[in-house]
Amino acid sequence: MATYSYGACIDQAYRVNWKIKDVLGTVDFDLARPWLPADLSGSGGLFCLSPEEKRKLTHVEMGAYAHLVGFLETFIAPLMVDLALDSEEEDRQAFEALTNFASEEVKHMHLFREVSRRVDAALGFPLKLIGGQGEVTRAVLSRNKGAVLLLTAAIEWFTQQHYVSSMNHADDLDPLTREVFRCHWMEEAQHARLDQLEGLRLFKDMTVIEREEAVEDLVWLLAAVDDLLERQTLLDGLNLERYLGRTFTDGERGEILEGLLKAKRHCFLESGVSHPNFLELFLSVTTPSQRARVQGAVGLLVQKRPAPWASPD
Numbered sequence: 131m132a133t134y135s136y137g138a139c140i141d142q143a144y145r146v147n148w149k150i151k152d153v154l155g156t157v158d159f160d161l162a163r164p165w166l167p168a169d170l171s172g173s174g175g176l177f178c179l180s181p182e183e184k185r186k187l188t189h190v191e192m193g194a195y196a197h198l199v200g201f202l203e204t205f206i207a208p209l210m211v212d213l214a215l216d217s218e219e220e221d222r223q224a225f226e227a228l229t230n231f232a233s234e235e236v237k238h239m240h241l242f243r244e245v246s247r248r249v250d251a252a253l254g255f256p257l258k259l260i261g262g263q264g265e266v267t268r269a270v271l272s273r274n275k276g277a278v279l280l281l282t283a284a285i286e287w288f289t290q291q292h293y294v295s296s297m298n299h300a301d302d303l304d305p306l307t308r309e310v311f312r313c314h315w316m317e318e319a320q321h322a323r324l325d326q327l328e329g330l331r332l333f334k335d336m337t338v339i340e341r342e343e344a345v346e347d348l349v350w351l352l353a354a355v356d357d358l359l360e361r362q363t364l365l366d367g368l369n370l371e372r373y374l375g376r377t378f379t380d381g382e383r384g385e386i387l388e389g390l391l392k393a394k395r396h397c398f399l400e401s402g403v404s405h406p407n408f409l410e411l412f413l414s415v416t417t418p419s420q421r422a423r424v425q426g427a428v429g430l431l432v433q434k435r436p437a438p439w440a441s442p443d
């Protein structure tokens with residue numbers, strides 16, 4: 131198993147730390163380019179859209195992707211503050227690394243809110259995006275802390291994979307989008323390592339019953355994430371209709387919802403829980419039957435059909 135340290139994480143965090151104004155600079159999003167790669171946006175598999183419409187879809191989907199990442203980070207900051215308090219007395223490096231982690235997450239939420247504002251300005255209308263962060267955060271944080279930490283680890287490792295595998299060498303991608311997620315990737319690398327350290331620490335002291343509870347709560351949390359993805363997918367369909375200025379047929383609507391939800395589930399569920407570094411932690415804190423329980427639950431979630439096309443208003 132990879133060994134990380136709180137001291138190395140905080141040193142690296144200070145080395146790569148950036149300011150929002152430096153990330154966003156004075157460059158605007160380039161409407162002539164795709165903003166999100168095909169595997170993350172779902173644009174590749176949609177046959178009812180022309181090449182130009184697919185490019186426009188990536189604009190809408192980057193807005194949704196940035197919003198969802200920021201949305202999920204809403205509960206990570208208070209979780210890290212809570213975990214930091216466990217170490218306040220006896221491990222100063224852990225305390226500082228975790229409170230700095232929380233502070234970076236707050237900065238990321240600000241960054242993604244500013245990204246949303248600029249996306250709306252570039253597209254010429256406000257994207258419909260899911261709300262209710264406060265309610266979702268309270269529900270998530272009421273669950274077993276080990277479960278919330280495992281979900282956090284899955285999220286932070288998928289942010290690493292998405293940038294490295296899909297954005298880093300995508301030369302046709304919009305430069306501002308790449309810069310936003312490059313900077314996010316640099317700071318998230320320390321977060322993912324700290325998740326592993328904290329995950330091992332938390333699970334070490336858990337009883338068998340508490341570990342069972344953590345696994346059941348993780349299944350609940352993954353279903354809650356899927357619900358968010360489904361809600362945003364419906365809004366994405368409406369955003370795309372407005373952006374393209376045309377009304378889709380029922381067949382097109384079905385194809386679009388299925389394609390977008392499939393891509394979102396790949397991004398926000400499958401690529402996290404199957405990431406090798408997440409699995410390293412997951413394997414060390416769960417039994418084979420507990421892992422099968424989670425994998426089975428994810429398998430069922432990704433097969434669920436999307437809700438029918440409807441305006442939420």
Ligand SMILES: [Fe+2]
Pocket residue numbers: 203234235238314318
């Ligand atoms: Fe973040």
Ligand SMILES: [Fe+2]
Pocket residue numbers: 206235286317318321
């Ligand atoms: Fe993070």
